[in-house]
Amino acid sequence: MISGGMGGMRQWGRSGLDSEQEGDRIYDHEVIVRLMQYVKPYWPKVLITFITILAYTGTIMAIPWFVQMIIGDYISNQDLSTPEILSGLDRLVAVYVVIAVIQYITNYTHLRIMAFVSQQILYSLRFDLFKHLQRMSMSFYDRNEVGSVMSRIQNDVQQLQEFVSIVIVTFGDILALAGIVGVMLYMDVGLALITLSVVPLLFVTLIIWQKFARQAFVRVRKTVASVNSGLQENISGVRVVQSMSREQTNIRRFGRANYDSLDANLQAGRFSAALIPSVEVLTALSLALVVYFGGIMVETPSDVGVLVAFALFIQRFFDPVRNLTMQYGQLQRAMVSGSRIFQLLDIKPDIRSKEGASKLVDFSGNVRFEGVGFHYRSGSEVLTDVNLNIDAGETVALVGPTGAGKTTIVSLMMRLYDATDGRILFDGKDIRDVDLESVSDFVSFVPQEPFLFSSSIEDNIRYNRKDIQRDQVVRAAELVGAHDFISNLDTGYDTHVSERGVNLSLGQRQLICFARALVAKPKVLILDEATANIDTPTEILIQRGLNELLRGRTAVIIAHRLSTIRSSDRIIVIDNGTIVETGKHEYLVDKGGLYSKLSNYS
């Protein structure tokens, strides 16, 4: 047994996503190529950034050179008279000021554009992820925990915040390096080569480092996702936690997940830190070489200019090198996050509109199941050979023991899942050939578990149909008997509903979900135990109102209270994933099958 006696020991974040990670790892170069796709639309801006960075780098290099000229050509030049030195000094300093101002302008411009482009890219990534998640089918959400999916849109995208600036700055750094190397070579070939001799060592260090560091960063991302799942689950389930006095156990468990994450972060921290001394020592090595060989070389005071300039150059040379190595760590983190993001974006939704699928138009409401079979996980069939024809305008009731597959049948009608066997036809047309989005124009439902969004009651009833007016909202609420309690609230229809509607009673939530389904007058209405939590007198009132509304519309009603369904045109009895009986109430009661058994329990 997997978890024998382990009650409460499991870890959070058992998300399909995180275990898939190992399999299809996306490599760094691919991540970069794909991120570049996001940079592309901003290429004019990026171009400007490059140019300004170029200019900025130029000014950075010019300054030591100037210092060298000022010192070498003037201050230490014993051939010149003092006034000559001073006027030369004035001239050079004036030019220096101009360069400084150019440096300022280019610095500001590139920082600003970079910030802009980064934020745009983050936004596009978040938005793409979100849109992608809207397309993923329900089976994806059956497998993956909300907290861990959220962690990709939030934390992983956040990690990429620095990506653009890293790429651009890296580019600038490489330019700067090239420039500095060029100038150094120009100034003194020997000294320059001596300085550069440490570079290969640097590369070797980096390659070795990266091997270990990547694993550490991957572990960080995973443990963070697990902490987030733990938080998410225990915040949303806090009422159960408190009612079962589980706080202490949860705190202990969260502490463990949290500690894991701490440990992973510290390990990654050690790796990041390890780069610093290596680079530092290599920098010092070349500085020492310059001091020694350069010092020997100095013969005239004007050579001092070269030496000072070289010292400055080494500082500037190793600045970009240091930056590059630091950014390398950051880049590694970004790569890990990037590959997690693209891995999610690469998951193909199981349910998509076919190429050239046509929109559903003038749907009459005729729904037909032909030999439909279905399973959520292969091996355990939930529905087998369901054959059912629901005429346009007919009201059918689905009844049957719990777990029989009623909700599953209506989920298939809404195409939340695709049938694994057989087919479902709308007006004779296979629903897989119909444009996915257009189905919801005709089909509305009341979910078995009421779900409300945290916005006003009015917005909840209207939901995404913006053309619906206030009076239509009110009418729908009246129809389901919700108007009374809503208008009794201090702010009526503008009352803010808390998350999931916790500031309303469950029955009230159900009524609002009901109104939401009715407001657009759908062709097909699906009621999955829409009145399970509602008292019978209210329910009967609702039914009377519904009869009016349902004229000419198809309705599928799932209910356990037989008083709810007695009057439907046809009752379909489901057991164990198949239809076992159909007919009118009286007929089924007489027949003495499952239905009559059920009706006797009441």
Place this chain on the structure above:
Amino acid sequence: MHQTDRSSKILARLIGYGWRHKLHFFGALLTMVASTFTVMVIPSLLGIAIDESVSSGSKSDLLRLALLIVFVSLLRGLFSYAHSYLSESVSQRSAFDLRNDIFTKLQGLSFAFHDKQQTGNLMSRATSDIDAVKWFMSMGVIRGLSTIVMFFGVSSLMLVTNWRLALICLVFVPIVIFRAIHMSKLLRSTWMNVQIETGHMTTVLQENLTGMKVVKGFGGGFYEAERFANRASAVSQLTYSATRLFASHSSLMVLIFTLATGVILWFGGREVVNDRLSFGELGAFILWMGLLAMPIRMIGWLLNTITRAVASGQRIFEILDAESPVKDRPGAIEISSIKGHVKFDSVSIAYDGKSAAIKDVEFEVQPGQLVAILGSSGSGKSTVVHLIPRFYEVTSGSIQIDGHDIRDITIHSLRKNIGIVLQDVFVFGATVRDNIAYGVDNAPLEDVITASKIAQLHDSVESFPQGYDTWVGERGITLSGGQRQRLAIARTMLLNPPILILDDSTSSVDVGTEYHIQQALSSVIQGRTTFVIAHRLSTVRKADLILVLDKGRVVESGTHDDLLEQNGFYQRTYELQLKPQEQLATSENVNSSEVRQ
């Protein structure tokens, strides 16, 4: 004035979290200062080397200097490794503590608090706000202190070398600081807005993901995408404006310092020409200027981090400081096991302090009795039973269990004695077994199965390929509605509590299964005080006391027979629900005897 006062309090509290790891904190500080000093030594060494090479150029001296530079750098490398690791450690550990504190706090805050919060928003405080604090710890506090050390170190070296030149350089400092403070004021509100919008964005995301079935069923994908886009673009825009502000500031700082170097060259050059300064000193000065640029640039950067941390810290402490009205009174008593006498004494509660959800509810239940509560939606049934485990605090009146006011009993021991199946079922992403055993540590499998059998869940579970080890998705997404509800019943059964509350717990269960649950329960509830809320009368007719609520008041109470005579809600419900069945049943007596076996 008030605001800065509060800011410093928030910062002090945040630093307090770093302070808990004193050893690492000081270690980080010391190694930072040490590495700063070593950095400052290098220009001096270079200055010496330059003068040396000009004057003598002796190889051995130069070699010594070169080796010294390598040695000092090695030291610096080690120091900065230690510093980098230790400050990361302090910040990660502070974040760890903060997360634990938030989690612990959230687990304890009353329903009333959670009713008003959005999970997404709370999540964003526990993640993105903590990140800001983490950043502040490593880059703000420790870097900040070392920046100050570095600043004073370098400036005093400069002053000692050539005070006139140094003073000219340092003239810029007040301008820089003034600018930085000005900027931080502008930034503060922007960062606060960034965090608030991030919270909103998280909320939209979180609700969208948890409500995906509704989103899909209503074709709300585009609508949701639009909502998300609004939030996400607000986050991007605000972050951009903050970064832009910061960019303009930091580039200005660079300008000021490049200009200062120009002044050194100009003025220093004259000093050298006038023989008041050596070449080496001038060189060192220029290098020092480079070093000074760093702390000065850091000031803006630091203020940025600090303002951000204040904004985030405020959001974090809002949670940590939240007062819960439901808490143990001093001297509250532990009760071990109770008999189950429950008395409501003129109890009223108004959520949000507005109109009362229940008013003057009075009833008394003897140990072992079965109480049924009926009423229309929103009449206050759930509210009544939520008050018994003290999920909410009553506005007036009192509730007594075995003669003790529940406010005089410790919350933990009170709740240990009450098992409630909430109306709004929540199932954890875990195995069936872990879910049933949720309230009991290390419950043996037999007990789990017994509880599951009472709830009529056992057969369903057995039909799953992995039985009790089947993973149910988050919120029980892979179970049917009735299975979820029965799971909730089973896990409460396992608690074996003296007081049992079932809030509409069989609403999603078919009548056949419900009948069997009732059969199984009827033996379980022997000797326990039981409250049942139900809409189906089959569930409630055997109750010792039936309460009918309407708009928060008890309007009918008594037994089934009493209430049938009252011609009220109960009688009406009875007519609608049961009468036709009974009529039908009598007309088909033949079948029913066979079915009921």
